[in-house]
Amino acid sequence: MPDTVKIVLIAIGACIGLLLSVLIIYLLVIIISSLFVNKNKIYDKHSRYYRALLNSFSGFAKWVLGVRMHVTGMDKFAEAIPQGRRFLIVQNHRSNFDPILTWLVLKKHDVAFISKEKNMHIPFFGRIIRRCCFMSIDRENAREALKTIIKGAELIRDDQVSIGIYPEGTRNKAYTGLLPFHNGVFKIAQLAKVPIVITTIYGTENVSKNYLRRHTDVYMDITGVISAEDVAKMSTKDIAAIAEKQMLEQLDIRDAQANESSVGIIS
Numbered sequence: 001m002p003d004t005v006k007i008v009l010i011a012i013g014a015c016i017g018l019l020l021s022v023l024i025i026y027l028l029v030i031i032i033s034s035l036f037v038n039k040n041k042i043y044d045k046h047s048r049y050y051r052a053l054l055n056s057f058s059g060f061a062k063w064v065l066g067v068r069m070h071v072t073g074m075d076k077f078a079e080a081i082p083q084g085r086r087f088l089i090v091q092n093h094r095s096n097f098d099p100i101l102t103w104l105v106l107k108k109h110d111v112a113f114i115s116k117e118k119n120m121h122i123p124f125f126g127r128i129i130r131r132c133c134f135m136s137i138d139r140e141n142a143r144e145a146l147k148t149i150i151k152g153a154e155l156i157r158d159d160q161v162s163i164g165i166y167p168e169g170t171r172n173k174a175y176t177g178l179l180p181f182h183n184g185v186f187k188i189a190q191l192a193k194v195p196i197v198i199t200t201i202y203g204t205e206n207v208s209k210n211y212l213r214r215h216t217d218v219y220m221d222i223t224g225v226i227s228a229e230d231v232a233k234m235s236t237k238d239i240a241a242i243a244e245k246q247m248l249e250q251l252d253i254r255d256a257q258a259n260e261s262s263v264g265i266i267s
Contacts, residue, residue, distance in 0.1 A: 030053055033128070034127040037127035039120070039126065044158070054129065057125075065211050066214065067097075067101065069104075070217060070218070070220070071221075073223060076222055076225060080195060080225035081225065087156075087162050087189075087195050088194055089111060089164045090166075092247050094171055094204055098204050101204065102199070102201065110132075111163070112155065112161040114134070114137050114148060114165050114166075115134060137149075153188050156192035157191075165185045167186070168180070168181065184236060190236070195226060196226040196231055198223045198224045198225070198247065200219075200223060200254070202221070203217055204216075204218055224246050
């Protein structure tokens, strides 16, 4: 084997070894850091350190999974939400990747999602999101659910995080339309006196199917913002009706575009 080829192979091997070493060290940092989080505590203060870990790991996962994000409506968002202003973000729910990609898009705004309890017990990851002020909600227990709603409003008022919710309450595995809304979650914005950012996410259900085969295009659309003043005047039922209407219209647009693409591929 020529010396030049040997040198190239050694260099490639060294680079791969270095990258693997960095990855192992990084994963060890995440694992060790997570052990300092109390898995049973609801945190009042947001941690910049754990948020940085969360965003970096999520960004790496997005790259590995081959996700390409397409975001629309950021002009509406920037106009209605000044830098540093807290808000409640609502979105349809189709995949476990929905919140991950959403908090990456809005990573400057420290969005903490209200999620089901089981997500808080995912090894290592569950502790990190808990330390970033993510909370669980028990929809079967009205009193406990109200406590979570009040706590979410407190976190916003204390300028710790913005809160993300899925009014459908669970993933829509039909991948079409919307499930019935739980209107009570909109009370968070009323208690915190903040605007509501209405968004849709489309295509996340394909990420796990496309992994290792091809990239996945995911679309996040900011359809509108209900001002804090309007939120205060409206009932949660009326807020839900506006959010549902905007979401359905945008999802219908995405469905039509997807159908047109499919027809184009077949023809």
